[in-house]
Amino acid sequence: MKNWTRKEFLRASLLGSGAALIAGQTRLYGQVAPAAGSANGDIRVAVMGVGAQGSSHMKDYLNKLPGARLVAICDADSDHLAKQAAVCEKAGVKVKTFSDYRKMLEDKDIDAIVIGSPNHQHSIMTIRSLEAGKDVYCEKPLSHNVWEGRQAVAASKKYSKNIVMAGTQNRSSLDIMEALEYANSGKLGKIQWARGLCYKLRDSIGKTTGPQKVPDSVDYNLWTGPADLIPSRRNGPRGGPIHYDWHWFWNYGGGDIANQGIHQMDVARWFIGESSLPKSVMSIGGRFGYDDDAETPNTLISVLNYEKAPLIFEVRGLPMKPGMQAMDAYRGGRVGVVVQYEQGYITVSEGGTVNIYDNTNKAPIKALKNGGNGAHRANFVKAVQNRKVVHGLVEECHYSSAACHLANVSYLVGAEKSNAAISESINKSAEASETFDRLLAHLKANEVDVATRKSVQGPVLMIDRKTEMFVGGEKVVTDAANKSPLRKRVGRGEFTIPQISPAVAKV
Numbered sequence: 396m397k398n399w400t401r402k403e404f405l406r407a408s409l410l411g412s413g414a415a416l417i418a419g420q421t422r423l424y425g426q427v428a429p430a431a432g433s434a435n436g437d438i439r440v441a442v443m444g445v446g447a448q449g450s451s452h453m454k455d456y457l458n459k460l461p462g463a464r465l466v467a468i469c470d471a472d473s474d475h476l477a478k479q480a481a482v483c484e485k486a487g488v489k490v491k492t493f494s495d496y497r498k499m500l501e502d503k504d505i506d507a508i509v510i511g512s513p514n515h516q517h518s519i520m521t522i523r524s525l526e527a528g529k530d531v532y533c534e535k536p537l538s539h540n541v542w543e544g545r546q547a548v549a550a551s552k553k554y555s556k557n558i559v560m561a562g563t564q565n566r567s568s569l570d571i572m573e574a575l576e577y578a579n580s581g582k583l584g585k586i587q588w589a590r591g592l593c594y595k596l597r598d599s600i601g602k603t604t605g606p607q608k609v610p611d612s613v614d615y616n617l618w619t620g621p622a623d624l625i626p627s628r629r630n631g632p633r634g635g636p637i638h639y640d641w642h643w644f645w646n647y648g649g650g651d652i653a654n655q656g657i658h659q660m661d662v663a664r665w666f667i668g669e670s671s672l673p674k675s676v677m678s679i680g681g682r683f684g685y686d687d688d689a690e691t692p693n694t695l696i697s698v699l700n701y702e703k704a705p706l707i708f709e710v711r712g713l714p715m716k717p718g719m720q721a722m723d724a725y726r727g728g729r730v731g732v733v734v735q736y737e738q739g740y741i742t743v744s745e746g747g748t749v750n751i752y753d754n755t756n757k758a759p760i761k762a763l764k765n766g767g768n769g770a771h772r773a774n775f776v777k778a779v780q781n782r783k784v785v786h787g788l789v790e791e792c793h794y795s796s797a798a799c800h801l802a803n804v805s806y807l808v809g810a811e812k813s814n815a816a817i818s819e820s821i822n823k824s825a826e827a828s829e830t831f832d833r834l835l836a837h838l839k840a841n842e843v844d845v846a847t848r849k850s851v852q853g854p855v856l857m858i859d860r861k862t863e864m865f866v867g868g869e870k871v872v873t874d875a876a877n878k879s880p881l882r883k884r885v886g887r888g889e890f891t892i893p894q895i896s897p898a899v900a901k902v
């Protein structure tokens with residue numbers, strides 16, 4: 396699969412109408428020719444899921460993205476739908492509203508779908524939108540589990556008249572592209588490792604005593620979609636019984652590695668330069684500092700081995716010390732990426748700006764601040780017009796999303812052990828050892844008694860990159876890993892995900 400360089404990206408962004416014709420597409424947009432049924436040739440966009448992120452997309456299509464306009468919104472929560480329809484009306488735009496996205500997909504006056512629903516809906520909504528002949532922008536991660544992400548990629552190939560772009564906005568960062576060119580020119584020597592950092596404060600979501608009532612405004616069957624239809628056991632201050640805090644439950648999300656972390660996983664993997672799953676994965680972690688309803692670890696380290704270099708990922712949801720808001724930093728980064736080469740290293744901030752250092756670790760030898768990632772949504776409009784995705788390739792997002800899921804599977808099939816035993820068992824891996832030592836210091840600073848409190852140590856799981864399944868190792872462990880719903884979940888009833896890719900998953 397093609398990874399675009401910055402030069403190619405800039406050239407492709409300027410292609411415009413020519414690219415549409417070269418691509419041989421019959422549907423033309425924007426300045427090229429009016430889309431069928433569209434009064435002025437604008438791309439007619441609908442947003443699926445207008446919670447926090449979806450409504451931000453929605454607002455951009457109301458007034459910020461020339462060449463496209465909002466025509467419809469959809470949400471399984473009628474309160475969210477009504478609230479956002481009112482925002483549109485106030486902006487002078489009358490939109491169609493739908494509670495069921497499948498009904499919305501029947502509407503011939505919609506060209507493109509922006510998916511802003513929770514993670515567990517992303518793959519099925521991508522597939523159904525493609526089947527309905529729509530272009531798709533899917534928020535990250537692409538999937539809730541590895542298998543369904545592969546089906547979404549297979550759908551993008553099967554319905555290749557339409558385009559799919561992933562919401563990993565750092566893929567539009569001109570700075571990262573320039574840094575990649577610099578690194579690939581060999582000026583820093585060979586890559587040693589890449590490290591993704593997700594040090595982001597995550598408070599307790601509180602504790603309920605039993606199943607929580609679903610608000611009358613929510614169609615819970617639709618909201619649950621392909622996930623298991625089970626009662627809500629959360630009611631946190633931010634998301635209540637339904638919204639946002641689903642991130643911390645395995646049925647819907649994957650914790651912070653698959654939430655914020657997927658962005659940094661994607662950038663780190665981009666520097667490593669392999670369009671593939673890792674060869675192996677191992678995670679260590681736990682949920683420390685408070686006792687609440689959530690299931691996912693707030694503290695996690697994962698080592699993902701690629702051919703060229705290891706990718707180490709760190710999640711810290713606790714602050715520097717109890718009661719503080721400030722987070723630890725690693726080489727200046729809290730949420731970001733560090734890529735170590737023989738003769739220097741590169742840091743990427745949360746917003747996609749880049750510093751390049753030599754190993755003296757003094758002032759950067761290059762500080763890049765050209766921006767670019769803020770243009771990701773505008774780049775979707777261009778991609779639809781040009782019939783070509785330049786950045787935010789769906790298969791790349793699949794590999795990064797799947798990397799997060801695989802790391803979580805290792806954690807989930809792991810066992811609690813003393814921290815001393817864990818230290819001992821990983822002392823041959825310099826990267827894992829150094830990262831775990833820093834993690835223990837962080838937990839101590841948070842008054843976690845690391846001498847008595849255990850952590851979960853996951854096994855090193857080997858991955859067959861063709862079938863995207865776990866292989867080798869201890870059979871009982873490998874079988875358990877393959878049975879994990881984060882490796883494969885087919886969905887439920889009317890929300891069953893179609894198998895599009897052949898059984899040997901890579902197509």
Ligand SMILES: NC(=O)c1ccc[n+]([C@@H]2O[C@H](COP(=O)([O-])OP(=O)(O)OC[C@H]3O[C@@H](n4cnc5c(N)ncnc54)[C@H](O)[C@@H]3O)[C@@H](O)[C@H]2O)c1
Nearest residue numbers: 444445446447448470471472511512514534617618638639
């Ligand atoms: N790219 C980024 O930087 C970025 C930032 C924030 C969030 N996100 C992603 O955006 C997504 C949404 O996050 P959020 O914080 O807005 O979550 P949220 O829970 O606040 O909102 C999700 C919305 O989707 C709706 N929904 C659920 N099922 C639906 C269905 N079947 N049909 C229609 N609507 C449905 C919910 O009712 C809710 O209104 C997540 O996947 C998240 O990872 C991306």
